[in-house]
Amino acid sequence: DQQVKQNSPSLSVQEGRISILNCDYTNSMFDYFLWYKKYPAEGPTFLISISSIKDKNEDGRFTVFLNKSAKHLSLHIVPSQPGDSAVYFCAASASYGGSQGNLIFGKGTKLSVKP
Amino acid sequence: DSGVTQTPKHLITATGQRVTLRCSPRSGDLSVYWYQQSLDQGLQFLIQYYNGEERAKGNILERFSAQQFPDLHSELNLSSLELGDSALYFCASSAPSGGSYNEQFFGPGTRLTVL
Numbered sequence: 477d478q479q480v481k482q483n484s485p486s487l488s489v490q491e492g493r494i495s496i497l498n499c500d501y502t503n504s505m506f507d508y509f510l511w512y513k514k515y516p517a518e519g520p521t522f523l524i525s526i527s528s529i530k531d532k533n534e535d536g537r538f539t540v541f542l543n544k545s546a547k548h549l550s551l552h553i554v555p556s557q558p559g560d561s562a563v564y565f566c567a568a569s570a571s572y573g574g575s576q577g578n579l580i581f582g583k584g585t586k587l588s589v590k591p
Numbered sequence: 592d593s594g595v596t597q598t599p600k601h602l603i604t605a606t607g608q609r610v611t612l613r614c615s616p617r618s619g620d621l622s623v624y625w626y627q628q629s630l631d632q633g634l635q636f637l638i639q640y641y642n643g644e645e646r647a648k649g650n651i652l653e654r655f656s657a658q659q660f661p662d663l664h665s666e667l668n669l670s671s672l673e674l675g676d677s678a679l680y681f682c683a684s685s686a687p688s689g690g691s692y693n694e695q696f697f698g699p700g701t702r703l704t705v706l
Contacts, residue, residue: 480633510694517699518700519681519698519699519700521593521697522695522696565633567634578624578636578649579634579695580636581633581634581635581636583632
């Protein structure tokens, strides 16, 4: 049973336009969410995170939006650059309960930014 | 460079064999996490250690075990290997508090191929 879902395996965007990557979760105990970027032959790299007490967090070109009622979050990249081409993983964590601190990952979305 | 190191980078072995994967966390990090990424799958959490003690278990098979040593490096032991164990194995570490709001920093991974 997948607790974190990224329903789009791939996304193609033109350079300079907005990239929107989506993520849904089912476990209402999740209260911290992260996005990781992964290039081939490298480990995932932390990108941006958001706590459940917020609905938006911004860091430069990257913004994460959280809709708790819909159990949905999204990552916006504006403007998209060719160097952003990578696999993006959404992850969630619960601050209480036996699994606190552990990240549950989605399967990833492969973003291709075309020049 | 995340500061997390993993060795070896690649490992090719036969079914039934036993291997050991090694991870050195970032300087000062007390928590170590192990993840498995199979083809077309997200990262599956296996196990977490905090300052030498097992803290949480995920989808780790009984044939797999791990430990964290006094110098905080960790080893993941995989035994009675099967073809389906072929995957990327990632180690991650997080900041000293071990709390749930600390981002995890990933190593480059070990690619295990079981023939």
